[in-house]
Amino acid sequence: MELLVFTEEACQQISSDMAAIAQEVVAGTFDMEEYFGAPEDAWTEQVEYPITLPETLRGRQAGEGLAAFDARIAREFYGTTAALSKRQASDGRLWMTLALKRYRSYVANRFFERDMRQMAAFGAREVAPSSTFCNKAKRHFCFSGRPSSKMFDNGISRLWWFSYLVRDDDAADPLHLLPTLLVSEDFAARFCASLVSWSKDATLGILDAVGGFLATDPEIGSVNRFLVKDFVQYLNQRSLVMRFDCFSREEMAEYCLRHLVESASELGESE
Amino acid sequence: MATGELIYSYPFLGVGYEDWPNGSFELNVVPSEAGGQRIVYSIGARTPRGWVRSGKVQVVVLVTCPATRHREVHVVPRGETGFTLELDPEVFSDEIRLFAELVAAKDCELSTSTCRRDFWRSARRMRVVRGQILGRTDQVRLPLKEEPRKRESYVRIRQAGPLSKYSALRVGFEGDYIYVLLANELYAKYVGLRERQAGRADTRLRNAVAIQLAVAEAVARVRAHEERRRREREDDEPMDAEEWAELPKWHQIILTRMREKSLSFEKAGEAEIANEALENIVGDALSRLVEGYDATELDESVADEALFAFDDEDEGNDGRSGEGGEA
Numbered sequence: 001m002e003l004l005v006f007t008e009e010a011c012q013q014i015s016s017d018m019a020a021i022a023q024e025v026v027a028g029t030f031d032m033e034e035y036f037g038a039p040e041d042a043w044t045e046q047v048e049y050p051i052t053l054p055e056t057l058r059g060r061q062a063g064e065g066l067a068a069f070d071a072r073i074a075r076e077f078y079g080t081t082a083a084l085s086k087r088q089a090s091d092g093r094l095w096m097t098l099a100l101k102r103y104r105s106y107v108a109n110r111f112f113e114r115d116m117r118q119m120a121a122f123g124a125r126e127v128a129p130s131s132t133f134c135n136k137a138k139r140h141f142c143f144s145g146r147p148s149s150k151m152f153d154n155g156i157s158r159l160w161w162f163s164y165l166v167r168d169d170d171a172a173d174p175l176h177l178l179p180t181l182l183v184s185e186d187f188a189a190r191f192c193a194s195l196v197s198w199s200k201d202a203t204l205g206i207l208d209a210v211g212g213f214l215a216t217d218p219e220i221g222s223v224n225r226f227l228v229k230d231f232v233q234y235l236n237q238r239s240l241v242m243r244f245d246c247f248s249r250e251e252m253a254e255y256c257l258r259h260l261v262e263s264a265s266e267l268g269e270s271e
Numbered sequence: 272m273a274t275g276e277l278i279y280s281y282p283f284l285g286v287g288y289e290d291w292p293n294g295s296f297e298l299n300v301v302p303s304e305a306g307g308q309r310i311v312y313s314i315g316a317r318t319p320r321g322w323v324r325s326g327k328v329q330v331v332v333l334v335t336c337p338a339t340r341h342r343e344v345h346v347v348p349r350g351e352t353g354f355t356l357e358l359d360p361e362v363f364s365d366e367i368r369l370f371a372e373l374v375a376a377k378d379c380e381l382s383t384s385t386c387r388r389d390f391w392r393s394a395r396r397m398r399v400v401r402g403q404i405l406g407r408t409d410q411v412r413l414p415l416k417e418e419p420r421k422r423e424s425y426v427r428i429r430q431a432g433p434l435s436k437y438s439a440l441r442v443g444f445e446g447d448y449i450y451v452l453l454a455n456e457l458y459a460k461y462v463g464l465r466e467r468q469a470g471r472a473d474t475r476l477r478n479a480v481a482i483q484l485a486v487a488e489a490v491a492r493v494r495a496h497e498e499r500r501r502r503e504r505e506d507d508e509p510m511d512a513e514e515w516a517e518l519p520k521w522h523q524i525i526l527t528r529m530r531e532k533s534l535s536f537e538k539a540g541e542a543e544i545a546n547e548a549l550e551n552i553v554g555d556a557l558s559r560l561v562e563g564y565d566a567t568e569l570d571e572s573v574a575d576e577a578l579f580a581f582d583d584e585d586e587g588n589d590g591r592s593g594e595g596g597e598a
Binding site: 087147247 | 338344352374526531
């Protein structure tokens with residue numbers, strides 16, 4: 001499908017002005033034509049992508065946890081956009097356009113629920129935006145930050161990249177590892193920012209191990225999550241002296257599971 | 272057009288060699304018929320080929336692309352001294368990083384007779400498993416193809432007439448550009464240096480120092496502009512798009528960098544802001560040189576940034592005549 005996306009210059013301009021326009025963007029009162037002072041043609045360009053896009057991304061259902069919500073939306077979105085190449089999926093123009101235009105309300109509801117309630121109660125103009133709020137707006141609506149991890153910050157690109165990261169073409173359900181990756185936001189963020197996650201086999205092996213480990217004893221779920229966070233740090237340190245790309249998926253899973261089990265027993269002993 | 276690069280040696284940890292000598296690895300990048308790029312990679316005669324042949328270690332080449340998070344590991348076949356990589360344009364962006372490693376094979380055994388003593392001390396404490404990295408070359412960045420929209424430098428070096436007591440180096444502003452104006456003698460030295468030491472870090476460092484001065488001057492102008500603006504506007508309204516568009520490009524870039532790095536005129540001086548805006552290139556370069564790093568190791572990442580690129584504006588002038596340039 002052909003999409004009208006922001007030009008690179010427009011993306012840069014929005015990113016640098018985000019602190020000033022964050023409130024309007026979140027509240028949905030941001031007028032692009034007024035902001036650019038020119039008609040749409042001047043700040044957009046037409047690009048062909050081998051995908052179709054869902055008309056809207058549905059909101060959170062009653063009682064649905066954030067992790068389950070993210071997994072459901074990621075699955076839905078990736079279902080129609082899987083044909084993007086990695087090169088196309090690392091192009092910020094597409095993701096900024098989707099986050100700021102087509103799926104703006106999804107991004108606002110997902111990341112700014114509390115801020116929106118506050119703005120609705122006191123009036124958008126009455127609430128001075130904090131620097132945290134502005135930075136959050138920049139992270140989730142724009143495409144900026146470290147080149148290799150900014151795709152996990154943008155509210156829409158993260159859906160594609162989470163799914164791409166866990167895609168297991170050998171399984172009946174290629175996205176069956178999504179809930180494992182999204183078991184906690186901390187784990188997902190740390191893992192996706194790590195160099196280890198660049199390698200496909202290593203990623204699948206690690207998630208196999210984490211999934212298996214968490215399934216062994218649901219009673220100690222919170223302890224396990226703590227281990228999972230430390231575990232990413234451990235993998236990062238090991239990756240300085242070990243080339244995990246040389247491991248098969250099974251070898252990686254075995255290596256990781258052994259470490260997780262040992263860490264859990266050490267923690268149990270110290271308690 | 273083919274571009275050639277050399278992977279420089281990097282002192283590596285073991286397997287009986289003090290260093291991986293210069294020229295151990297060589298590569299050429301050529302366009303492939305499929306529209307991507309092809310890297311022709313060869314291993315020089317001085318590398319530990321005996322080890323590679325015996326299967327105790329394997330030479331692997333790691334190719335990564337930060338923009339697309341893509342990485343490929345290529346294992347050099349035993350006994351081979353070179354191979355060719357085909358890079359798929361769909362998964363690589365315009366720049367890749369590449370380095371070679373010696374990786375322990377599954378049943379690799381290390382002993383004092385085959386390892387450097389200092390490596391052995393740590394090796395004894397660790398179990399050598401498949402994938403253990405024994406040594407690696409320095410990382411090399413390779414631009415794969417012409418940028419579709421090449422970033423333009425907004426700092427230019429220009430010849431500025433005869434040397435006088437007060438004008439060896441001055442800074443000028445014209446439209447979107449900052450000009451470093453060098454007196455003839457200085458400019459001639461600069462041209463000579465550039466020719467003799469093309470691409471060398473020390474040349475880049477000298478340029479960086481000159482450019483830092485120019486950018487500090489530009490920051491002072493931005494500060495004056497901001498102060499004037501604040502005086503004229505009591506409501507302290509943020510800049511609108513029209514006002515922003517009217518600013519010269521260098522002014523926009525400095526403001527953008529300051530926002531990105533949370534810098535303010537209240538907290539930082541002009542030189543400090545200039546250095547930060549240039550990604551601390553001058554400070555980094557100096558500390559690295561002082562610490563004895565190989566000068567060729569100077570991080571080139573900042574070269575991506577528009578404000579920093581070292582563009583000369585020769586305008587057909589070789590720097591030896593007394594004519595040309597701006598006063």
